[in-house]
Amino acid sequence: MLRVALAPTPARPWAAAAVEAGGAQLVDPPEAEVLIFMAPDDTDGLARALKEAPDAKWVQLPWAGIEAFVTAGVLDPSRTWTCGKGVYAEPVAEHALALALAGLRDLPQRIRATTWEAQGGVSLYDGKATILGGGGITECLLQLLRPMRTEVTVVRRETTVSLNGAARVVGPDLLHDALGTADAVFLALALTPETTGIIDAAALRAMEPHAWLVNVARGAHVVTDDLVRALTEGWIGGAGLDVTDPEPLPDGHRLWSLPNCIITPHTANSQEMGLPLLAKRVTENLRRYAAGEPLVGLVDLDAGY
Known part of the structure; x- marks a missing residue:
């Protein structure tokens, strides 16, 4: 069973449910093959989570906009990165x-x-x-x-x-x-x-x-x-x-x-609209990863998105 860590903690219940729906097992970061990071602009938090999950080969980010992480230089090219492209x-x-x-x-x-x-x-x-x-x-x-x-x-x-x-x-x-x-x-x-x-x-x-x-x-x-x-x-x-x-x-x-x-105050996608869509993306990508299929929302590190 695919081993997945959620960060930051405590994890939101919807995220844990999405992992379970994807047929994966929640584990502590040191045991994780996959890291799902749910704080959209916390660059320091992502850097800490990556250190705590050194064996996570794939990292899922929540939003489509990842410029804060790109600017901070925390997107490690040795890992596969996906984001919320197309989710919303x-x-x-x-x-x-x-x-x-x-x-x-x-x-x-x-x-x-x-x-x-x-x-x-x-x-x-x-x-x-x-x-x-x-x-x-x-x-x-x-x-x-x-x-x-x-x-x-x-x-x-x-x-x-x-x-x-x-x-x-x-x-x-x-x-x-x-x-x-x-x-x-x-x-x-x-x-x-x-x-x-x-x-x-x-x-x-x-x-x-x-x-x-x-x-x-x-x-x-x-x-x-x-x-x-x-x-x-x-x-x-x-x-x-x-x-x-x-x-x-x-x-x-x-x-x-x-x-x-x-x-309008950045409400084209509200949390009420977006979280169910993000949960579906997490579940879908976990199933794809376990099956060896292409992931949705891959980040192009050279392009920066």
């Missing part, structure tokens, strides 16, 4: 589309209105969208946009891989071209040194004046001061942000008061 894709994609539709249909303005206003709004039916990133959230967004006949351009590092539902897949060198045709721009990519600040003043100026920017990835993808200026001066139609830089967004920050900015 469906609720996050749902939230992203909700933000885009709310913005394009002028809902922030309508909610605040106290008089009957002129008609307006933009439909994504037969419209155009650009998605930055090629992972699970993008795949789910493509599924959601397909019934609307939205023409979708995906911007990603690897352009040779086709994505079902995408009209085209282009590299980062064509980012500004892809931004310039979209009614909605979705950020669903990993945070790396190359993607930090990818949406800056030049990118925002490349967008259509009516277009909405939706960020459900990481706040640092966007240069916040540039976004504030873009929203204030009307370079773009608006922004729907589930993540911000800084995060949490401080009280009194300019973004809070802008009428064309919707902010």
Whole structure:
């Protein structure tokens, strides 16, 4: 029976149940073949857990975003690493589309209105969208946009891989071209040194004046001061942000008061939504590992995600 350790301790009951459902046995770290680490940003805690479980050849991390561990240099290349890639894709994609539709249909303005206003709004039916990133959230967004006949351009590092539902897949060198045709721009990519600040003043100026920017990835993808200026001066139609830089967004920050900015407090995937999905991933990967099958959510250490 596969021997698995959970960290940090005390382990949450759902995690222990997921291990048992995967046909594995819970053991102390020194005996473990597998380490499941459930603290998303505790780099020191992960370093301690790795020392306590020297024979763990595979480590499962909880969230898709692992930049804190990458920056801290604790991802040992002698081990196999998996993370929450794709686990939360469906609720996050749902939230992203909700933000885009709310913005394009002028809902922030309508909610605040106290008089009957002129008609307006933009439909994504037969419209155009650009998605930055090629992972699970993008795949789910493509599924959601397909019934609307939205023409979708995906911007990603690897352009040779086709994505079902995408009209085209282009590299980062064509980012500004892809931004310039979209009614909605979705950020669903990993945070790396190359993607930090990818949406800056030049990118925002490349967008259509009516277009909405939706960020459900990481706040640092966007240069916040540039976004504030873009929203204030009307370079773009608006922004729907589930993540911000800084995060949490401080009280009194300019973004809070802008009428064309919707902010949700990193709730595209809440704990209530996410934990059952994470438990299923842990169980699935344990069964795969025991059977010698490929694991889901493998981390590319060279790419950093």
